[in-house]
């Protein structure tokens with residue numbers, strides 16, 4: 001079949017809830033992907049950071065095949081021999097005490113919300129049904145009803161009410177606004193260390209440290225959504241490490257499976273996670289042996305193959321080179337590790353057209369909003385490959 005025929009099938013039979021670039025991929029390896037006509041592209045999105053380890057990593061693939069031949073699903077009605085070791089690996093690596101495994105990122109966010117509400121009522125002593133969670137403008141935490149209830153993106157919300165109450169929005173990066181928003185009913189502050197979908201928005205230095213201090217002072221749970229920033233993306237295992245803090249709850253997903261399988265988790269301290277009792281929360285697939293085996297391998301290769309250091313080094317190089325580009329359309333370049341963006345002046349816009357041009361030069365990147373292009377390649381990228389991206393960016397810029 002030809003590219004157009006695949007696209008036709010999607011258009012005819014699929015829901016139109018995405019507007020993808022018109023490239024139909026059929027193969028991937030490391031930072032490279034190939035379309036059905038055999039054209040090769042450098043992937044600068046990495047499935048929104050779900051394939052940090054590179055496409056079809058052989059060790060993760062082997063772990064998946066080995067486990068698929070043995071046991072794939074028990075449900076949590078019975079125990080399995082992969083879950084305990086997965087918990088231990090995750091806790092050892094992240095200094096967490098407790099893990100609750102789920103599948104998608106949104107499910108893990110929902111899990112965190114339920115958990116801190118219950119903590120609010122049973123430990124903090126908030127009056128029933130009064131719990132408030134503070135979140136930030138321009139957040140992205142997923143697509144469920146509760147999560148879009150506290151989105152500030154009209155596109156994500158319009159037409160989907162009635163919404164879940166109990167959330168309060170404050171500006172991102174503003175510690176004073178956090179302090180001012182707190183009431184006796186506040187149970188948690190939920191924030192992304194760097195806002196990914198908003199366009200790689202990096203808060204002022206010291207923001208997370210201040211948030212940590214404010215949460216401590218008011219007995220509030222600090223929840224970091226590291227679904228996108230975590231697992232090496234920003235040059236550290238978790239982005240919280242850049243400010244030397246530890247969240248009470250950390251949400252991870254995406255690259256936790258290296259792109260093979262939906263695996264997410266809430267990492268927690270003991271006090272908060274211990275409020276959940278049998279029957280109060282769960283998931284048929286959450287913590288299944290296939291997911292656990294894949295996730296353990298995905299974590300292992302991040303360290304064994306020094307992908308986190310590579311993210312830091314290539315990311316610094318990439319950002320420094322981006323900063324050297326001077327073009328009247330560019331408002332700002334920014335990034336941390338391999339999470340980078342070029343923001344064009346709003347009146348220029350054209351991020352989508354720019355991505356289409358990059359595609360013609362063998363680079364797949366995705367626009368966020370009208371005027372921002374994000375660059376987040378797999379963490380296995382090498383210097384000469386970063387140079388290829390820079391070369392394409394330079395060629396396409398005069399637009």
Ligand SMILES: *Cc1c(COP(=O)(O)O)cnc(C)c1O
Pocket residue numbers: 048103104105106107109140141142143192196197225226227228229253254
């Ligand atoms: C992708 C993402 C989510 C949602 O994850 P899904 O697996 O798509 O449900 C939540 N938070 C952040 C920061 C994300 O990047």
